[in-house]
Amino acid sequence: MGAFGxxxxxxxxxxxxxxxxxxxxxxxxxxxxxSARVFKGEMxxxxxxxxxxxxxxxxxxxxxxxxxxxxxxSDSDSSQPPRSA
Numbered sequence: 001m002g003a004f005g006x007x008x009x010x011x012x013x014x015x016x017x018x019x020x021x022x023x024x025x026x027x028x029x030x031x032x033x034x035s036a037r038v039f040k041g042e043m044x045x046x047x048x049x050x051x052x053x054x055x056x057x058x059x060x061x062x063x064x065x066x067x068x069x070x071x072x073x074s075d076s077d078s079s080q081p082p083r084s085a
Contacts, residue, residue: 020028 017025
């Protein structure tokens with residue numbers, strides 16, 4: 001296949017015009033624009049959710065595993081009552 005140039009685009013546009021008609025093209029363009037806007041908004045929301053999940057995972061106060069696999073509790077972890085001796 002060779003280069004895809006202006007003559008090819010004009011032929012494709014003419015075929016689309018014949019298939020859909022001139023009256024339906026503005027509505028088609030509007031729906032495509034709305035779909036792209038919704039898709040972009042959803043992608044942005046997913047990125048924000050991922051960023052919020054990453055931030056929340058670092059600040060939950062959950063015990064961190066040590067290098068040997070045991071769980072190390074921090075001094076600020078007050079989920080367990082203090083042990084009596």
